[in-house]
Amino acid sequence: MALQYQDFKEVRVYPGLQVWRVEGTTLTRVPESLYGSFYMGDAYMVLHTHDGVSYSLHYWLGKKCSQNESGAAAIFTVKMVDHLGGKAVQYRELQGFESITFTSYFKQRITYQAGGAASEFQHVVTNDMSVQRLFHVKGRRVVRALEVPLAWASFNRGDCFIADFGEVIYQWCGSMSNRFERQKAGQVGAGIRDNERNCRAELIVVEEGAEPLGMTEILGNKPDLPDGDGSDDAMADISNRKMAKLLMVSDMTGSMQVSMVGEENPLSQTQLQSEACFILDHGTTQIFVWKGRKANLTERKEAMKAAECYIKQMDYPANTKVYIFRDWKENEGFGKVFITEWIAKIQQEEFDASKLHESRHMAAQYNMVDDGSGRTQVWRVENSKRVPVDPDTYGQFYGGDCYIILYTYPKGQIIYTWYVKRTPLTFDYE
Numbered sequence: 001m002a003l004q005y006q007d008f009k010e011v012r013v014y015p016g017l018q019v020w021r022v023e024g025t026t027l028t029r030v031p032e033s034l035y036g037s038f039y040m041g042d043a044y045m046v047l048h049t050h051d052g053v054s055y056s057l058h059y060w061l062g063k064k065c066s067q068n069e070s071g072a073a074a075i076f077t078v079k080m081v082d083h084l085g086g087k088a089v090q091y092r093e094l095q096g097f098e099s100i101t102f103t104s105y106f107k108q109r110i111t112y113q114a115g116g117a118a119s120e121f122q123h124v125v126t127n128d129m130s131v132q133r134l135f136h137v138k139g140r141r142v143v144r145a146l147e148v149p150l151a152w153a154s155f156n157r158g159d160c161f162i163a164d165f166g167e168v169i170y171q172w173c174g175s176m177s178n179r180f181e182r183q184k185a186g187q188v189g190a191g192i193r194d195n196e197r198n199c200r201a202e203l204i205v206v207e208e209g210a211e212p213l214g215m216t217e218i219l220g221n222k223p224d225l226p227d228g229d230g231s232d233d234a235m236a237d238i239s240n241r242k243m244a245k246l247l248m249v250s251d252m253t254g255s256m257q258v259s260m261v262g263e264e265n266p267l268s269q270t271q272l273q274s275e276a277c278f279i280l281d282h283g284t285t286q287i288f289v290w291k292g293r294k295a296n297l298t299e300r301k302e303a304m305k306a307a308e309c310y311i312k313q314m315d316y317p318a319n320t321k322v323y324i325f326r327d328w329k330e331n332e333g334f335g336k337v338f339i340t341e342w343i344a345k346i347q348q349e350e351f352d353a354s355k356l357h358e359s360r361h362m363a364a365q366y367n368m369v370d371d372g373s374g375r376t377q378v379w380r381v382e383n384s385k386r387v388p389v390d391p392d393t394y395g396q397f398y399g400g401d402c403y404i405i406l407y408t409y410p411k412g413q414i415i416y417t418w419y420v421k422r423t424p425l426t427f428d429y430e
Contacts, residue, residue: 011080011083013047013049013055013084014049015049015050015051016048016049017032017035017046017047017048017105018046018047018048018049019035019044019045019046019047020044020045020046020076021039021042021043021044022042022043022044022045022069022072022073022076024068024069024072025072027045027076030044033195033196034195034196035105035106036105036106036107036109036110036111036191037110037111037113037196038060038062038095038110038111038112038113039062039112039113039114039115039116040062040063040064040065040095040112040113040114040115040116040147041062041064041065041066041114041115041116042062042065042069042116043059043060043061043062043065043069043070043072043073044059044060044073045057045058045059045060045073045076045077045080046058046059046060046093046102046105047080047088048105054087054089055084055087055088055089056088056089056091056101057077057080057081057084057088057089057090057091058090058091058092058093058099058101058102059073059074059076059077059090059091059092059093060073060093060094060095060098060102061073061092061093061094061095062095062112062116063094063095063096064116065116069116077090089323089324089325090323090324091321091322091323091324092321092322092323093321094318094319094321095112096112096144096319097319097321098110099321099323107187109143109145109184109187109188109191110143110144110145111135111144111145111147111188111191111192112144112145112146112147113133113147114147129166129167129197129200129201130166131164131165131166132150132164132165132166132218133147133150133163133164134147134148134149134150134151134154134161134162134163134164135147135148135161135162135164135188136148136154136159136161137159137160137161137162137181137184137185137188138159139184143184143187143188145162145188150163150218150219151219152219152220152222152223152225155172155174155222155225156174156225156226156227156228157174157175157176157177157208157225157226157227157228158174158176158177158227158228159174159177159181159228160172160173160174160177160181160182160184160185161174161185162185162188162189162192163215163218163219164192165214165218166197166201167200167201167202168201168202168204168214169189169192169193169197169201169202169203169204170204170205170206170212170214170215171185171186171189171203171204171205171206172206172208172211172215173185173205173206173207173208174208174225174228175207175208175209176227176228182205186203186205189203190203208225209222245260245262245280245281246260246261246262246271246278246279246280246281247259247260247261247278247279247280247281247310248261248273248276248277248278248279249276249277249278249279249299249302249303249306250275250276250277250295250299251296251298251299252275252276256298256299256302256306258279258306258310261278272290272292273292274292274293274294274295275292275294275295276292276295276299277289277290277291277292277295277299277300277302277303277306278290278292279303279306279307279310281310281314286320286321286322286323287307287310287311287316287320287321287322287323288322288323288324288325289303289304289307289322289323289324289325290324290325291303291324291325303324304322304324307322308322373409374407374408374409374410375407375408375409376394376405376406376407376408377405377406377408378391378394378403378404378405378406379403379404379405379406380401380402380403381401381402381403381404382401386404389403397418401419402417402418402419403417403418403419404416404417404418405417405418
């Protein structure tokens with residue numbers, strides 16, 4: 001069913017995932033068998049309903065999506081939020097930089113295809129045995145398969161590729177690709193076979209240098225291929241994750257203004273006022289917009305626009321993520337951000353820890369090995385490596401990170417690991 005802007009009262013919301021594709025001023029539902037496959041020239045709206053009581057609403061923009069489609073997707077998102085009674089947490093997703101929440105819907109596997117509605121490309125036809133296309137498989141935590149020109153010039157020895165020829169799907173593995181990359185490429189190939197071909201196609205694994213006739217008849221003889229850059233697609237500037245600024249969007253002075261409220265960690269939720277809207281700048285990786293329950297309509301409308309202007313003024317990447325939360329639903333989103341992305345703060349009472357070990361009962365109950373006078377070392381885990389933490393900041397932990405703590409005492413050593421026990425909602429650590 002295609003939806004016009006005014007038709008959202010007819011949308012039937014049910015638990016689970018629903019995906020629509022933006023086509024001009026209409027929304028067209030995407031078949032469930034094609035979930036996770038996106039055209040680079042299109043915009044999509046994705047709704048995930050949790051137990052029928054809470055909602056995550058994403059609008060996804062392809063790299064070649066037109067400004068008109070981008071605007072239409074934003075309008076559809078606002079309309080859907082209204083239809084859901086303002087209960088949805090909103091996400092703006094950009095191709096190649098999707099949130100963990102978004103990618104989790106598609107089993108960490110996303111396919112990008114060339115074309116879009118504006119160029120009269122239609123969604124993949126199930127059981128189309130005449131198709132000929134090539135996908136470059138990249139990614140570690142999240143697998144992304146990008147459609148590239150069907151030619152040897154698109155290949156390199158360091159990666160894996162999926163050559164989809166309809167009845168036969170070839171998983172081509174470069175001689176320098178690793179086992180992990182091969183496994184992920186296999187998942188992409190199997191997804192095409194099972195979902196688009198209803199298991200009617202054959203999936204064949206091909207090693208570099210052993211290309212079958214079925215490939216060379218279409219691609220020609222294989223030339224010498226480059227090694228590939230071998231770089232991690234999602235290298236992030238870790239230092240940016242430690243930055244935070246809180247800005248208030250308000251017209252209390254008579255004109256709309258954006259003013260700085262806090263410039264250093266830890267920030268507190270007490271700085272948020274229900275009468276205004278706020279922008280939380282989390283470095284160049286993500287921006288959060290918080291709309292106060294008592295903020296007026298103008299402030300609510302201007303908050304998102306102010307966030308986008310702020311991104312440009314700060315010269316942040318265009319793919320900076322923007323998330324929207326409301327204070328009366330903060331326990332389903334923004335409230336957790338304060339807990340998990342800022343310094344974990346625990347209410348403490350004064351006590352003499354050095355005397356706890358003197359009680360044998362207490363020492364046994366809490367596995368205390370001594371009076372705490374041993375040597376403590378702390379490392380933060382960054383990109384699978386240990387980074388020493390400044391001793392002056394011992395006891396401060398960021399919810400977005402994992403830590404290793406080594407305690408050395410006269411009779412031995414104890415190793416602790418620290419992390420936040422949660423299901424990731426809005427953070428992309430790829």
